[in-house]
Amino acid sequence: MPSPRPEVPSANHTDRPGLTRARIVATAVDLIDTEGVAALTMRRLGARLDVEAMSLYRYVNGREDLLEAVVDALVDTIEIPGPGQLQPIDGWQAFLQVLAHDVRRLALEHPAAFPLIATRHPAAPWLRPPLRSLRVVEAFLDGLRSRGFNDSQAVAAYRSFTSFLLGHLLLESAMQGADMSPAEEPLDEGDADLPNQDAELSLAEYPTLTRLRSALTEDHTEDEFEQALEHLLVRLDLELSQ
Amino acid sequence: MPSPRPEVPSANHTDRPGLTRARIVATAVDLIDTEGVAALTMRRLGARLDVEAMSLYRYVNGREDLLEAVVDALVDTIEIPGPGQLQPIDGWQAFLQVLAHDVRRLALEHPAAFPLIATRHPAAPWLRPPLRSLRVVEAFLDGLRSRGFNDSQAVAAYRSFTSFLLGHLLLESAMQGADMSPAEEPLDEGDADLPNQDAELSLAEYPTLTRLRSALTEDHTEDEFEQALEHLLVRLDLELSQ
DNA sequence: CGGGGCTCCCTTACGTTGTAAGTCGGACTG
DNA sequence: CAGTCCGACTTACAACGTAAGGGAGCCCCG
Numbered sequence: 001m002p003s004p005r006p007e008v009p010s011a012n013h014t015d016r017p018g019l020t021r022a023r024i025v026a027t028a029v030d031l032i033d034t035e036g037v038a039a040l041t042m043r044r045l046g047a048r049l050d051v052e053a054m055s056l057y058r059y060v061n062g063r064e065d066l067l068e069a070v071v072d073a074l075v076d077t078i079e080i081p082g083p084g085q086l087q088p089i090d091g092w093q094a095f096l097q098v099l100a101h102d103v104r105r106l107a108l109e110h111p112a113a114f115p116l117i118a119t120r121h122p123a124a125p126w127l128r129p130p131l132r133s134l135r136v137v138e139a140f141l142d143g144l145r146s147r148g149f150n151d152s153q154a155v156a157a158y159r160s161f162t163s164f165l166l167g168h169l170l171l172e173s174a175m176q177g178a179d180m181s182p183a184e185e186p187l188d189e190g191d192a193d194l195p196n197q198d199a200e201l202s203l204a205e206y207p208t209l210t211r212l213r214s215a216l217t218e219d220h221t222e223d224e225f226e227q228a229l230e231h232l233l234v235r236l237d238l239e240l241s242q
Numbered sequence: 243m244p245s246p247r248p249e250v251p252s253a254n255h256t257d258r259p260g261l262t263r264a265r266i267v268a269t270a271v272d273l274i275d276t277e278g279v280a281a282l283t284m285r286r287l288g289a290r291l292d293v294e295a296m297s298l299y300r301y302v303n304g305r306e307d308l309l310e311a312v313v314d315a316l317v318d319t320i321e322i323p324g325p326g327q328l329q330p331i332d333g334w335q336a337f338l339q340v341l342a343h344d345v346r347r348l349a350l351e352h353p354a355a356f357p358l359i360a361t362r363h364p365a366a367p368w369l370r371p372p373l374r375s376l377r378v379v380e381a382f383l384d385g386l387r388s389r390g391f392n393d394s395q396a397v398a399a400y401r402s403f404t405s406f407l408l409g410h411l412l413l414e415s416a417m418q419g420a421d422m423s424p425a426e427e428p429l430d431e432g433d434a435d436l437p438n439q440d441a442e443l444s445l446a447e448y449p450t451l452t453r454l455r456s457a458l459t460e461d462h463t464e465d466e467f468e469q470a471l472e473h474l475l476v477r478l479d480l481e482l483s484q
Numbered sequence: 485c486g487g488g489g490c491t492c493c494c495t496t497a498c499g500t501t502g503t504a505a506g507t508c509g510g511a512c513t514g
Numbered sequence: 515c516a517g518t519c520c521g522a523c524t525t526a527c528a529a530c531g532t533a534a535g536g537g538a539g540c541c542c543c544g
Contacts, residue, residue: 043530053531062532
């Protein structure tokens with residue numbers, strides 16, 4: 001039987017750093033961040049690592065597994081507020097505030113990858129994006145439990161919190177990488193004889209929309225996030241005290 | 243120059259219904275609903291329509307355009323509450339309640355397609371999923387305006403409402419089609435000598451998780467939706483009156 | 485010291501995908 | 515009846531994911 005994977009291949013005989021699952025995943029994240037998910041191809045990823053596509057299969061169980069690993073790696077960067085970040089006085093509100101902002105950081109640092117985190121089916125049905133790792137959920141529940149929540153309150157908070165994060169951050173990350181993803185060239189006008197319905201023209205039939213267009217374009221995502229988070233905390237507080 | 247597309251090809255000389263953009267899109271929706279987005283292939287879609295894949299390109303500008311059309315078609319099924327569905331007495335709260343439930347219907351009727359609605363970049367940056375059509379947004383804003391909202395209140399409500407819907411419905415639709423999507427065969431155990439980390443085993447290090455596992459598995463999505471919606475309405479009411 | 489076995493990567497190959505380009509029969513228009 | 519054009523088919527190609535096997539270097543054990 002094979003030994004359980006040496007885990008330390010010592011020094012590689014060549015100059016290249018040597019492939020690792022971690023290195024592959026990290027490069028994949030980079031590729032997604034810079035060129036979008038569609039550009040994440042086994043061959044292209046191999047090229048970035050100076051390696052043939054097939055070599056990746058020694059460390060990764062196919063493309064699906066790679067995407068899963070990418071999601072897991074990103075979710076694992078979420079830091080659960082420990083005693084270091086929080087004053088002992090601070091309660092669960094501060095705990096959730098800090099956590100929410102760290103997940104937001106994740107979403108804004110990787111806007112192209114966040115849809116992946118949001119939509120890939122987690123391993124267990126009760127793992128809800130974007131808090132979809134055993135470690136994070138355990139720490140979340142423990143964090144609330146140790147700050148006064150009972151079991152069912154903690155579970156309910158997990159559900160509300162994930163819904164909140166998902167809705168806000170998915171929209172925010174979509175705005176972030178709005179034009180990055182298609183990566184299309186300017187598309188030089190083409191034939192001008194067919195009047196392709198431009199955004200401007202089709203707006204004509206929607207007076208309210210035209211009037212509020214500039215208001216709709218304004219970006220208040222940060223304020224909205226803070227406000228909605230604040231309201232969620234208030235709401236949880238209400239449910240706590242009844 | 244070509245006439246601007248007859249739009250009515252009259253009777254087709256063959257027995258087949260004849261291709262139409264609408265028919266293509268409808269079949270694509272069906273295919274996604276039954277076999278998942280990954281199964282939506284130009285060739286497979288063509289096969290369902292008894293047509294070669296390339297024939298679709300007369301009506302559809304490639305796969306991306308098809309997906310866009312699918313999303314648009316689904317979003318267009320959203321009904322904005324009109325005078326028919328609402329008593330004249332009912333205010334904006336009833337308006338939003340009815341609308342929210344109709345979007346929820348859409349999500350639950352097409353769980354496999356909802357991630358598409360949620361994550362594809364809308365045409366305009368201020369169109370937010372899942373309310374991402376000019377018609378729907380116009381009606382939304384008008385609906386609130388005619389029920390007492392001023393411009394900026396209506397816009398703010400649009401943002402809160404979309405975030406709320408997106409977070410809740412994406413999670414709910416993911417639960418809905420949890421095992422439908424992969425569509426994998428039972429995967430007959432394979433070699434038993436390597437102990438692949440089962441969900442059970444890896445849970446060992448997470449005591450809180452194991453304890454709350456059954457609570458986490460329970461499905462309260464409907465109650466949560468209603469409650470969160472109720473709270474959103476309360477929150478909007480607060481912002482209205484200040 | 486030498487050979488067997490390993491780890492790690494490469495090579496080749498196959499089926500499937502999206503789609504560019506050209507073909508061609510029938511039906512309508514003049 | 516000739517011309518035009520619509521609407522599907524045919525062919526073709528590059529890029530994709532991945533199955534299968536090969537071979538170079540290193541290590542361990544005799």
